[in-house]
Amino acid sequence: MSSTSQKHRSFIAEPMGDKPVTALSGIGEVLGRKLEEQGFDKAFVVLGQFLVLRKDGELFTDWLKDACGANNRQATSCYQCLKEWCDAFL
Amino acid sequence: MTKLSSKSDQEIIDLLDQYGLKHGPIVDSTRGLYEKKLEDVMAKDKVKTSSDKTFYREEREEITYVHYRPPIRNEEFGDGPKKYTSSEIIREPESDFSSTPKAYYKTEATYRNVSYSKPSPPKPSAAQVTGSVKEKTSQETRLIPIWFQILAFLVVAGFLYYTFSIMETPQENPFNKQDE
Helix, strand or coil, X not given: XXXXXXXXXXXXXXXCCCCEHHHXXXXXXHHHHHHHHCCCXXXXXXXXXXXXXXXXXXXXXXXXXXXXXXXXXXXXXXXXXXXXXXXXXX | CCXXXXXXXXXXXXXXXXXXXXXXCCCHHHHHHHXXXXXXXXXXXXXXXXXXXXXXXXXXXXXXXHHXXXXXXXXXXXXXXXXXXXXXXXXXXXXXXXXXXXHHHHHHHHHHHHHHHXXXXXXXXXXXXXXXXXXXXXXXXXXXXXXXXXXXXXXHHHHHHHHHHHHHHHHHHHHHHHHC
16 A cells, blocks of 8 residues: 555554544644534544444545545545554554 | 435434445434435436336337237237237236326327228238338337337438438539539
């Protein structure tokens, strides 16, 4: 697959705690603000959405594209990040 | 379809199961996503069912043809059974399908009765040829109406083009003569 970003590696390296939503890989300033407006201000809230969608890649990326206008690459990056975090810590 | 947002969570879940979509719990944050997915699937499904309907029509017409054909040749036996079979066939679609196909079959049947009774009594050679052509074309109506429609269109188009080309040639000749 594509090489993972520094953001991705640092996110999956430790429990997410109270990290903001922008700590997720694929979620930058603009997407982060849109998510915050909808109540997804912390990374763990997005994790909750990810889990309630049964960790399904298609559903989650579709939701993320819908919710904050992420493109395919950003949504997939965020999905990978959460999935690997779950594999490590859940 | 348009009332997905007014359905209860349980109804949404039932619909998702019905269309074989994977889903998790329906909560406020996921409901919009699932409604969208359902709309997409239902829109696709609608197209499929409408194409199925045309397929049924073809089948019905095939059956009516098989029942109808023999009585024409044996004219003495024809009248009684012919009416019964045709009326039976008309009733079947009435019970199975909605009102639009029903009207379609009725007009079909009446049309056929008229078209067959006309060409049989007068029998000059030219009329026989046109009669056999009519039989052939109406055969195809019952077997595959789309074929027949395309064929009829091509025949009409060819005929019109033929007449057009015939009419054009005499016009061209005087025109050329004028130029020269």
